[in-house]
Amino acid sequence: MRFSLLSQALCGATLVVGLPGPNKGVDNGFVGLERQARKALAPLLSISGMGHNLVPLEQAIEEFANVPKADSDPATYNDTVTKKLTHIDGAFTTESTAAGSCTNPNVRFEWDDYSTSDRQALMAAFKCLMNEPASGRFTASTSRWEDFARLHQMYTPNVHQNQKFLPWHRYFVWTFEQVLRDECGFDRAFFWFDETKHSGAFSASDVFSSPYLGSLGGGSHCVTDGQFAGLTVNIGPGSGNTPHCLSREGNAADTAQCSTAYVNSCLSNARYQDFEKCFEYGPHGYGHNGVGGVMKDVYASPAEPFFWFHHTFVDRAWRIWELADPANRYASIDGTDINGNPLTLDTVIDMGGIRPDVTIRQIINTLSGDVLCYRYNY
Numbered sequence: 350m351r352f353s354l355l356s357q358a359l360c361g362a363t364l365v366v367g368l369p370g371p372n373k374g375v376d377n378g379f380v381g382l383e384r385q386a387r388k389a390l391a392p393l394l395s396i397s398g399m400g401h402n403l404v405p406l407e408q409a410i411e412e413f414a415n416v417p418k419a420d421s422d423p424a425t426y427n428d429t430v431t432k433k434l435t436h437i438d439g440a441f442t443t444e445s446t447a448a449g450s451c452t453n454p455n456v457r458f459e460w461d462d463y464s465t466s467d468r469q470a471l472m473a474a475f476k477c478l479m480n481e482p483a484s485g486r487f488t489a490s491t492s493r494w495e496d497f498a499r500l501h502q503m504y505t506p507n508v509h510q511n512q513k514f515l516p517w518h519r520y521f522v523w524t525f526e527q528v529l530r531d532e533c534g535f536d537r538a539f540f541w542f543d544e545t546k547h548s549g550a551f552s553a554s555d556v557f558s559s560p561y562l563g564s565l566g567g568g569s570h571c572v573t574d575g576q577f578a579g580l581t582v583n584i585g586p587g588s589g590n591t592p593h594c595l596s597r598e599g600n601a602a603d604t605a606q607c608s609t610a611y612v613n614s615c616l617s618n619a620r621y622q623d624f625e626k627c628f629e630y631g632p633h634g635y636g637h638n639g640v641g642g643v644m645k646d647v648y649a650s651p652a653e654p655f656f657w658f659h660h661t662f663v664d665r666a667w668r669i670w671e672l673a674d675p676a677n678r679y680a681s682i683d684g685t686d687i688n689g690n691p692l693t694l695d696t697v698i699d700m701g702g703i704r705p706d707v708t709i710r711q712i713i714n715t716l717s718g719d720v721l722c723y724r725y726n727y
């Protein structure tokens with residue numbers, strides 16, 4: 350983790366708004382002085398032209414739910430997970446690597462079901478990656494952690510606002526997990542974060558507290574508490590690279606859209622491309638903008654540790670959608686890439702060389718055992 354002078358300088362003026370006050374714990378609760386301070390800081394913290402594109406739920410229903418609806422109760426989709434598993438300790442099963450076999454899948458545990466010891470090991474592994482030197486293959490990256498932000502920044506136009514979004518991010522999160530294990534000795538189960546439980550109140554989750562990611566609420570501020578206080582981000586804002594602080598805003602109105610209602614509405618789409626658009630511009634975009642600051646940066650958001658909590662939530666939603674009709678949804682894909690070419694199971698997903706290229710066929714089913722062998726605890 351870096352506590353650079355630059356970071357302190359950039360953050361200095363925001364320390365006031367970041368301090369615990371009457372509005373601590375309330376998203377978007379800045380008032381009076383804080384609002385003025387935020388206004389004054391806008392040029393520093395704004396991510397010019399950044400912010401994820403959003404589609405309100407009503408419009409999503411109009412635009413994407415253009416086909417007969419399936420039953421949208423996620424509980425009925427869960428073909429392999431019959432009961433919620435609770436993680437007690439750090440047990441982690443090494444996955445089978447034989448192609449086609451996934452008899453003992455790794456389980457990703459929801460944050461509230463993830464033990465304190467696992468949570469601490471995860472924070473330590475994140476910090477380890479931040480302190481590991483950059484590979485040198487990603488310009489402007491100053492650490493192995495930032496390699497991921499730079500890779501994402503380079504690929505942003507290719508893997509957003511088209512249907513490559515879900516498979517690319519699935520493999521991106523998996524690659525990040527493997528690097529945590531291989532390079533930082535992380536040997537616990539992986540995790541995810543159920544945003545529907547916290548819609549409209551992300552800041553109330555203990556993930557946003559001092560032992561973990563630090564607080565979220567209190568208006569636009571550099572993060573000054575938690576395990577990543579004072580972190581400098583060298584990738585972004587946007588497609589440029591200028592050192593800036595890890596910042597957050599906490600916009601409750603946006604996180605309110607990461608709701609069960611919105612997720613279910615997306616899940617009810619029969620076509621992959623409709624589900625994808627609904628989720629990307631819906632709960633995915635709102636989650637990014639709702640945390641705000643670096644998380645709102647479409648290009649460089651993986652520099653924010655919460656990115657990985659958010660994108661496991663996104664990945665799980667795709668899996669839940671697939672499980673509603675596995676025979677068909679593992680056997681085909683539709684939609685297009687950035688150039689308008691149809692996606693097929695042979696479309697290649699590229700991680701900039703951090704891990705081998707794969708085809709969508711290899712990662713469409715997280716339990717295929719070809720490359721992936723994991724599921725979610727519910």
Ligand SMILES: [Cu+2]
Nearest residue numbers: 501509518647
């Ligand atoms: Cu992304």
